[in-house]
């Protein structure tokens with residue numbers, strides 16, 4: 001079926017009239033100043049619109065022109081624009097911007113994509129947006145919303161935003177080029193959201209093929225894996241008894257996994273009902289914490305392992321039931337629940353000591369056969385792995401020592417399987433229960449499947465299942481063969 005783009009755009013023009021206007025469009029409409037549009041666009045990358053608008057206001061109060069910007073040093077700029085995402089990098093770009101504008105463009109903002117991409121911190125997406133919004137010239141800015149929604153509609157079939165831009169240049173009528181970004185950004189934030197799009201209230205519901213979409217309210221249904229491969233799932237259930245009331249068993253059956261590892265079970269097996277202890281077709285191994293209602297891990301598996309080891313042999317983490325190791329013919333599975341560094345980083349030393357023990361364990365086991373580590377590592381590795389990195393510098397889960405351990409792990413050749421396949425932002429596995437964070441996708445990616453360096457090619461797919469409700473974390477999975 002051919003997607004009717006004219007009808008879609010007409011319906012969306014009506015629909016988004018009541019939505020919030022994207023910040024860059026707002027600044028363009030208010031100022032009609034290419035310099036301000038360029039600066040606001042640089043500030044807006046990976047930053048919520050409210051934060052961008054406030055930072056732009058503070059900055060323009062001090063520097064309205066390239067000359068004004070040149071008078072501010074990098075440290076001052078950092079203070080003014082904080083907490084926009086990647087504020088240090090952006091301050092560096094802004095500090096360099098007046099010099100490049102002066103040297104190469106006689107102090108004026110250029111009006112072509114090619115020229116704009118010569119400016120510090122300006123990629124194709126930013127350049128297209130500036131050309132379209134500041135100069136009102138035909139250009140297509142493809143951000144994650146445009147890329148995602150165009151593929152959902154089947155209007156393009158592309159893997160990257162650049163491919164989408166090129167496909168749209170061929171296909172999208174030019175009269176829509178300038179407008180399409182702000183339309184789809186507003187629509188993508190309000191209705192066709194990355195997580196659980198509201199198809200139930202969408203004006204395009206009757207005409208949208210919904211390619212690759214799991215709408216709000218539906219659960220996962222896993223596709224079969226190829227012969228000889230194993231589907232492995234890991235999920236911090238944040239209390240197995242609570243998760244059981246929210247459909248845990250349905251989720252487990254729908255995944256149809258060979259290995260289903262859970263963390264933070266917060267229960268002794270004797271506190272659990274028989275239906276979760278005797279699941280037809282699965283063996284189950286428990287490692288609860290000694291303290292009631294706290295931590296603990298378990299693994300449900302179709303095949304009986306050769307051996308099961310509870311813990312790492314160290315007293316304190318083992319009393320919290322944080323590690324279960326299952327040995328199979330050609331791999332070890334380590335199901336792990338890493339400690340939280342705690343408020344004020346009070347448990348940081350304990351966590352780092354646990355981290356070191358885990359890396360030593362992985363090194364030791366990987367000398368014998370493949371190692372698959374899964375679980376809640378309680379750390380977002382890079383800025384791309386959480387929605388608000390600038391707000392969380394040195395908070396538990398994003399402190400420099402915790403991130404340095406991830407650097408060490410990856411530096412030693414261990415593979416963060418999700419990032420092996422996907423470099424896109426806005427993929428998270430945990431959201432606070434507060435501030436409507438999950439609906440707004442203000443999250444963190446802290447649940448992982450990691451494999452040893454020699455097993456990279458055994459991983460055929462890795463996914464985050466953020467559509468699955470039932471916990472403040474969502475499941476993650478790999479296909480391993």
Ligand code: SF4
Nearest residue numbers: 192197199202205208
């Ligand atoms: S029907 Fe659903 S997937 Fe399609 S555009 Fe609307 S919200 Fe997005």
